[in-house]
Amino acid sequence: MRRLIAPLLMMGLVSFGKAAYADTEKLQTLLQRNNCLACHLIDKRKYGPKLNEVAAKYAGDASAVDVLAKKIKAGGTGVWGEDIMPPQPQVSDADARMIAEYILALN
Numbered sequence: 001m002r003r004l005i006a007p008l009l010m011m012g013l014v015s016f017g018k019a020a021y022a023d024t025e026k027l028q029t030l031l032q033r034n035n036c037l038a039c040h041l042i043d044k045r046k047y048g049p050k051l052n053e054v055a056a057k058y059a060g061d062a063s064a065v066d067v068l069a070k071k072i073k074a075g076g077t078g079v080w081g082e083d084i085m086p087p088q089p090q091v092s093d094a095d096a097r098m099i100a101e102y103i104l105a106l107n
């Protein structure tokens with residue numbers, strides 16, 4: 001029985017890893033399409049906070065998708081310091097929501 005379980009567990013881990021990687025790819029595509037990469041990278045601080053840090057800050061916060069989707073379009077300041085994120089009216093509601101979900105899934 002144990003011989004069967006180990007490969008199954010490993011397969012589970014491998015496919016989980018692939019799913020996470022695919023989501024990072026999708027997030028990257030959305031960030032590029034909406035001109036976010038000028039200020040944000042996923043794992044390096046640029047002008048704006050790095051996005052895996054954003055994910056960590058809102059971990060377990062049920063309202064975070066809404067809050068971040070709104071902020072992505074409206075911009076703002078004061079959460080990460082004094083730098084200002086300008087409004088991003090080019091972002092569709094659907095993209096803003098998807099980006100927020102993918103950012104939070106970086107956790």
Ligand code: HEC
Nearest residue numbers: 034035036039048072076077078079080081083084085088
């Ligand atoms: C001109 C630079 C700039 C651009 C372009 C920009 N951001 Fe930001 N972003 C910032 C800054 C600065 C902050 C920190 C604002 C604050 O402290 O409240 C920020 C904060 C954020 C946060 C965290 C919000 C919070 O309240 O914790 C998210 C998520 C985010 N940006 C996503 C995006 C996305 C998605 C795009 C592209 C559509 C984008 N940003 C484009 C500069 C930028």
